[in-house]
Amino acid sequence: MTDLSLGGFPLDLLALQLVTGIALGAIYVLVGIGLSLIFGLMNVVNFAHGAFFMVGAYVGVFLYGYTGSFWLSLVAAPLAMGLLGLAVERVLVRPLYGRGIDDPLLLTFGLSYCMVESVRIAFGLTGLPFGAPPDLRGAVDLGIGYFPLYRLFLIAFSLTVVGALWLFIERTSFGLVIRAGARDPQIVQVLGIEISKVWLAVFGLGCALAGLAGILAAPLQGVTPEMGIPVLAEAFVVTVVGGMGSLAGAVLAGLLVGIVVAMTSLVAPDMTKMAIFALMALVLLVRPRGLLGRAGALG
Amino acid sequence: MTTAAPAPLLAVENLRAWYGHSHILQGVSLQVRAGEIVTLVGRNGAGKTTTLKSIMGLVPKREGRVTFAGQDILDRPAHERFHRGLAYVPEERRIVPGLTVEENLRLGILAARGGPGRGGRASRRDEARRIEVIAETFPRLKQRLKQEAITMSGGEQQMLAIARALMAEPVMVLLDEPSEGIMPILVEEMFEQFVAMKRAGTTILLVEQNVELALDVSDRVYIVDGGAVVYHAPAAELRDDPEIQARYCAV
Numbered sequence: 001m002t003d004l005s006l007g008g009f010p011l012d013l014l015a016l017q018l019v020t021g022i023a024l025g026a027i028y029v030l031v032g033i034g035l036s037l038i039f040g041l042m043n044v045v046n047f048a049h050g051a052f053f054m055v056g057a058y059v060g061v062f063l064y065g066y067t068g069s070f071w072l073s074l075v076a077a078p079l080a081m082g083l084l085g086l087a088v089e090r091v092l093v094r095p096l097y098g099r100g101i102d103d104p105l106l107l108t109f110g111l112s113y114c115m116v117e118s119v120r121i122a123f124g125l126t127g128l129p130f131g132a133p134p135d136l137r138g139a140v141d142l143g144i145g146y147f148p149l150y151r152l153f154l155i156a157f158s159l160t161v162v163g164a165l166w167l168f169i170e171r172t173s174f175g176l177v178i179r180a181g182a183r184d185p186q187i188v189q190v191l192g193i194e195i196s197k198v199w200l201a202v203f204g205l206g207c208a209l210a211g212l213a214g215i216l217a218a219p220l221q222g223v224t225p226e227m228g229i230p231v232l233a234e235a236f237v238v239t240v241v242g243g244m245g246s247l248a249g250a251v252l253a254g255l256l257v258g259i260v261v262a263m264t265s266l267v268a269p270d271m272t273k274m275a276i277f278a279l280m281a282l283v284l285l286v287r288p289r290g291l292l293g294r295a296g297a298l299g
Numbered sequence: 300m301t302t303a304a305p306a307p308l309l310a311v312e313n314l315r316a317w318y319g320h321s322h323i324l325q326g327v328s329l330q331v332r333a334g335e336i337v338t339l340v341g342r343n344g345a346g347k348t349t350t351l352k353s354i355m356g357l358v359p360k361r362e363g364r365v366t367f368a369g370q371d372i373l374d375r376p377a378h379e380r381f382h383r384g385l386a387y388v389p390e391e392r393r394i395v396p397g398l399t400v401e402e403n404l405r406l407g408i409l410a411a412r413g414g415p416g417r418g419g420r421a422s423r424r425d426e427a428r429r430i431e432v433i434a435e436t437f438p439r440l441k442q443r444l445k446q447e448a449i450t451m452s453g454g455e456q457q458m459l460a461i462a463r464a465l466m467a468e469p470v471m472v473l474l475d476e477p478s479e480g481i482m483p484i485l486v487e488e489m490f491e492q493f494v495a496m497k498r499a500g501t502t503i504l505l506v507e508q509n510v511e512l513a514l515d516v517s518d519r520v521y522i523v524d525g526g527a528v529v530y531h532a533p534a535a536e537l538r539d540d541p542e543i544q545a546r547y548c549a550v
Binding site: 173176177179180183184186187188189190191192193194195 | 355357376377378380381382386387389393395396397398402405406407409410411463467
């Protein structure tokens with residue numbers, strides 16, 4: 001039966017929008033976790049995070065054009081952005097530690113403009129079209145309707161990555177150092193750990209996640225030099241709604257924001273941006289530290 | 300000082316330190332020989348805590364000379380001191396919230412052989428073995444290994460902070476006000492630990508407000524006042540000198 005409906009919308013359409021929202025949310029989660037990790041450990045608000053997302057997408061799409069392998073792109077994009085992130089931390093961000101929150105914020109803000117302009121110069125203003133790779137095209141019947149295969153893949157892949165990340169942070173020694181370093185970097189140093197190396201690694205990891213999110217998002221909308229800008233705004237909302245520095249919070253809030261966007265676009269497409277910020281305002285009114293602020297896996 | 304004394308394990312010479320524009324240490328000099336318990340006493344704000352922090356490299360601006368095991372460590376980064384066998388238990392205990400007792404202990408040995416980013420580290424088996432040994436020494440921690448550390452009492456957290464510092468079997472431990480805000484019965488238990496640590500060969504530099512207890516376990520005492528050492532003597536000598544005690548140690 002397909003004539004079931006809720007609020008005037010057939011249920012299968014609502015289910016489709018829900019999947020769209022979760023897929024969108026998965027992208028926000030990947031971007032938001034990186035932001036949250038970098039902020040949680042180094043107190044750096046990485047304004048270039050959206051640019052890493054965008055450049056990651058370009059690297060992936062560009063490479064796909066040569067090799068025809070989406071899987072290769074899926075590995076290369078995060079790898080390239082991870083390496084770029086390491087270089088940025090080592091050369092640009094590190095000298096600014098201990099100088100308050102403004103300096104690294106301004107630096108990464110400027111860096112994001114440089115990255116966007118560089119891509120405009122290299123690849124043009126209009127962006128590149130990109131669709132789902134052939135073996136991930138089409139739709140699958142889940143019993144309650146047909147859903148785009150690529151979105152389902154995106155959700156499964158992202159959640160697998162997030163699960164692996166969670167295991168890494170909760171179960172490994174390096175993860176223990178990350179969790180401790182987010183709370184008390186000085187005690188970690190006193191216990192013999194060179195915290196600057198941990199910061200370097202976490203910055204690279206966060207940027208790699210942004211690059212991965214970029215190439216995963218590319219088939220949804222193609223790539224443009226500006227694609228990182230709205231994503232950055234939404235990822236900030238995710239970290240605030242989830243609670244700064246909380247990994248579980250970022251996951252919860254990312255999915256929530258994605259679903260809110262998708263559902264709002266069904267009812268009132270012009271209002272999606274407003275809906276996100278209304279959600280943020282609402283959460284902050286009830287829980288000023290975000291949903292899981294200072295109680296989640298990381299902080 | 301006797302002429303035949305061996306080179307001190309820790310030698311601090313004319314140590315000066317600043318927080319921003321305030322000049323906290325005006326030139327502290329002291330020595331700790333291997334196997335000793337040495338205590339710094341003095342009023343609040345005299346510079347005892349800053350002395351320990353400067354020795355650990357945690358005060359941003361510091362001058363003078365700090366030699367540990369024959370090597371100048373004043374300008375070396377904090378984490379290097381750990382690898383030379385110098386451990387530190389800060390004043391506020393600094394138990395990491397969100398971690399269990401066991402995880403806090405593991406943190407104390409992770410870097411023992413390298414650590415993340417330094418190539419190789421203590422294996423999980425080394426960690427487990429060490430945690431077992433430490434848990435025998437601190438029975439209060441033994442039943443609480445899986446408990447979130449921050450939910451324990453102040454005294455238990457202090458025990459954990461000390462246990463964590465001992466995980467990597469340091470040569471010397473700096474202890475800052477370990478008895479502060481802790482039940483008297485636990486304080487005595489803790490001081491017994493210090494004596495046991497000394498017997499096991501660990502050198503201790505202690506900052507302590509509880510002068511009476513500190514004098515009982517210490518070999519020598521330095522009195523710090525106004526950011527400099529104003530008096531130093533064997534502990535027994537200060538114990539018999541109520542006038543000096545009253546002048547520098549009365550709170």
